[in-house]
Amino acid sequence: xxxxxxxxxxxxxxxxxxxxxxxxxxxxxxxxxxxxxxxxxxxxxxxxxxxxxxxxxxxxxxxxxxxxxxxxxxxxxxxxxxxxxxxxxxxxxxxxxxxxxxxxxxxxxxxxxxxxxxxxxxxxxxxxxxxxxxxxxxxxxxxxxxxxxxxxxxxxxxxxxxxxxxxxxxxxxxxxxxxxxxxxxxxxxxxxxxxxxxxxxxxxxxxxxxxxxxxxxxxxxxxxxxxxxxxxxxxxxxxxxxxxxxxxxxxxxxxxxxxxxxxxxxxxxxxxxxxx
Amino acid sequence: xxxxxxxxxxxxxxxxxxxxxxxxxxxxxxxxxxxxxxxxxxxxxxxxxxxxxxxxxxxxxxxxxxxxxxxxxxxxxxxxxxxxxxxxxxxxxxxxxxxxxxxxxxxxxxxxxxxxxxxxxxxxxxxxxxxxxxxxxxxxxxxxxxxxxxxxxxxxxxxxxxxxxxxxxxxxxxxxxxxxxxxxxxxxxxxxxxxxxxxxxxxxxxxxxxxxxxxxxxxxxxxxxx
Numbered sequence: 152x153x154x155x156x157x158x159x160x161x162x163x164x165x166x167x168x169x170x171x172x173x174x175x176x177x178x179x180x181x182x183x184x185x186x187x188x189x190x191x192x193x194x195x196x197x198x199x200x201x202x203x204x205x206x207x208x209x210x211x212x213x214x215x216x217x218x219x220x221x222x223x224x225x226x227x228x229x230x231x232x233x234x235x236x237x238x239x240x241x242x243x244x245x246x247x248x249x250x251x252x253x254x255x256x257x258x259x260x261x262x263x264x265x266x267x268x269x270x271x272x273x274x275x276x277x278x279x280x281x282x283x284x285x286x287x288x289x290x291x292x293x294x295x296x297x298x299x300x301x302x303x304x305x306x307x308x309x310x311x312x313x314x315x316x317x318x319x320x321x322x323x324x325x326x327x328x329x330x331x332x333x334x335x336x337x338x339x340x341x342x343x344x345x346x347x348x349x350x351x352x353x354x355x356x357x358x359x360x361x362x363x364x365x366x367x368x369x370x371x372x373x374x375x376x377x378x379x380x381x382x383x384x385x386x387x388x389x390x391x392x393x394x395x396x397x398x399x400x401x402x403x404x405x406x407x408x409x410x411x412x413x414x415x416x417x418x419x420x421x422x423x424x425x426x427x
Numbered sequence: 428x429x430x431x432x433x434x435x436x437x438x439x440x441x442x443x444x445x446x447x448x449x450x451x452x453x454x455x456x457x458x459x460x461x462x463x464x465x466x467x468x469x470x471x472x473x474x475x476x477x478x479x480x481x482x483x484x485x486x487x488x489x490x491x492x493x494x495x496x497x498x499x500x501x502x503x504x505x506x507x508x509x510x511x512x513x514x515x516x517x518x519x520x521x522x523x524x525x526x527x528x529x530x531x532x533x534x535x536x537x538x539x540x541x542x543x544x545x546x547x548x549x550x551x552x553x554x555x556x557x558x559x560x561x562x563x564x565x566x567x568x569x570x571x572x573x574x575x576x577x578x579x580x581x582x583x584x585x586x587x588x589x590x591x592x593x594x595x596x597x598x599x600x601x602x603x604x605x606x607x608x609x610x611x612x613x614x615x616x617x618x619x620x621x622x623x624x625x626x627x628x629x630x631x632x633x634x635x636x637x638x639x640x641x642x643x644x645x646x647x648x649x650x651x652x653x
Contacts, residue, residue: 244550248568258554
């Protein structure tokens, strides 16, 4: 396999489930679309932040096209500014003081022509929104601007941290189509953190399942998802004597789990769990 | 009204303006470093900066007077090497006012920066922007109400200061006699009418400034996202 982006790192995580090491060995090919999935608190966002240089690892290295992005043993660390990445945050992180156009222009390198912004605005269909401020946009529109902004600098790696999780189904599907089209047109190496199985099926060349800091499964999306494990979001928790009844939702279907109190303690409503 | 009155009013506003401009220059970097800092010394610096809020102004004035006096190492060095005299001079008043109003500039800006979502700065870094550009173009424009609050509080606090000015500045007309000192001085000489003019001017000025700041902040809050 081509080692376009090569990640071999360790990082101590402190989560609601306790402390455990995030330990990942992962090589990503040029142009690949990788979906990163797994229960809440398994280290997916941290992994994305390590790749972006927003968090430092405790051990190991990240190499991009034979350039060292970080190497703990040699005390080398390339700051996020110098890595060719586009990062889309879960809550968009648009700059509230700038219009859509200004958000995109801010992202542009000083040497790049301003027509780049126009191209992106057209490509992501933002012309009508160019002069609006982020608070005048819907969630879906904000997310499209965030995606456009991440693409302005023509990054080599696109990192998406659950970018569609806060959107309704229709908007989600539209953005999935946008992402698919962009990926087909530009073959941009992309890593997407997601809980949504449909999204993995539709977009990803490869799925990686992370649990308590370790890759427990990887392969093509169909193989991964057809194995007995599934992800579901807890909708309701009801105490029933010594047990807790969990009502979980999975892509529109509801399923019910009965767990002993002790086991259910660590879960809460809204959390995504892995059932096998 | 006498020229002494206007001289005093002019000096009062000059002191507040010079102090506030210098406070903006020193206060923003200080607030930024404190908001970012994870050092275990941070509480020590925060406490030191906030001391003027809890101390009687006379305590600060007293120590500054000692420090400025030609009998101390600093005072004599300033006077002999640089020919700068700080006790009972306008420059000394500016330095005293900066120390005295420092928390009023730093605290609102620091808390404004700390309340911004951390991913605004992170998004800017991933877009290739350095710390300075991020602070200047992303962070500061999004905490305008905090900067305005720091600005006005420092200005108003300097106009209203009394104890520090009295200790290190005295009451020299045209040099260190500001309105708050003049009021005290006029009352001591039973000149209530002039004391009233100074007081009324300060009262009206402060009131107008506060009305302005509250309505401006309301407008900002109406138009900016929450």
